[in-house]
Amino acid sequence: MAVSGRKLPDFQSSVSKGSAEDFNHECDPCLSDGLHEDAHGYCVDCKEYLCKNCFKFHQRTKVFNQHQLLDKDDMGFYETASTPSQVSTEKCTRHANEVIKFFCPEHKALGCHDCMTMDHRTCKIDYIPDNCAGIGDSEEYKGTMWLLNQKLKEIDSVMKKATVRDKEIDVCYDNLNQEIVKFRKEINDRLDQLQKQIEKEADRKKSDDK
Structure with missing residues (x-):
């Protein structure tokens, strides 16, 4: 019975x-x-x-x-x-062989049979398949999915902008390195030029002194 x-x-x-x-x-x-x-x-x-x-x-x-x-x-x-009915297939992260079937409103926690037995024995537990029956047709679900879709679009937009910005940063970095190398070469060329002038002046001075 x-x-x-x-x-x-x-x-x-x-x-x-x-x-x-x-x-x-x-x-x-x-x-x-x-x-x-x-x-x-x-x-x-x-x-x-x-x-x-x-x-x-x-x-x-x-x-x-x-x-x-x-x-x-x-x-x-x-x-x-x-x-046949829809059966949850989401595996529990703590118990690999168990399926998530319960929700504890007090602790905002999802869990399997073992989780509820060990950690939520005295809590009022919701059985997910019962609570979610027909949820796909509810206005709350449709509204939530619409908001989620909008957030996904915003995330996609931010990711695209971040990708463009990342490339701009790489270009700026490469340009800065090139400027550093160019400036270093200009300094070296100027020092070489001053060295030759000083050496030439020193030779002239030495000749005059002789």
């Missing part, structure tokens, strides 16, 4: 339910830790199979107390009756 949290639609008695013998999945959270435990149930919200311990933990933890949990008896029906 479905347990805890929100209730699933009542199943018609005429539909044959999957038996325990047909339920041969392994616990997903345990698999992420390299353990192979037979699944005892399934969380519709997390889309994960759960062993007995993980199933009980799901029921007792505040973060998951609104999740739809199915035991073995209901799994056969649900797997054939459920329709």
Whole structure:
């Protein structure tokens, strides 16, 4: 039977339910830790199979107390009756094998199952797929995307100006180096000229003295 949290639609008695013998999945959270435990149930919200311990933990933890949990008896029906839905694929930066599914409004933090369990056990957690359902059609989303597009255009404009300015800086640097070299050559040429004049005057003076 479905347990805890929100209730699933009542199943018609005429539909044959999957038996325990047909339920041969392994616990997903345990698999992420390299353990192979037979699944005892399934969380519709997390889309994960759960062993007995993980199933009980799901029921007792505040973060998951609104999740739809199915035991073995209901799994056969649900797997054939459920329709595909959009599933988050963004991986957690802290737990590589976990997907980001939750948001903590209090700490403004996104996280996976493990993040919420360890760091936000007492917080009121939002389940992202539920909160974001149909968000693409909302005016707030469209307005945000329009503003984001404008910002991207501004960034592109700034980047183009920065590229032009960067080239101008390089040209100015090269010109300055050329001016330095030219000025150094003019100084050297003038010193050479003065040296020759002084040497010529010294020769004349020496001749007169002799």
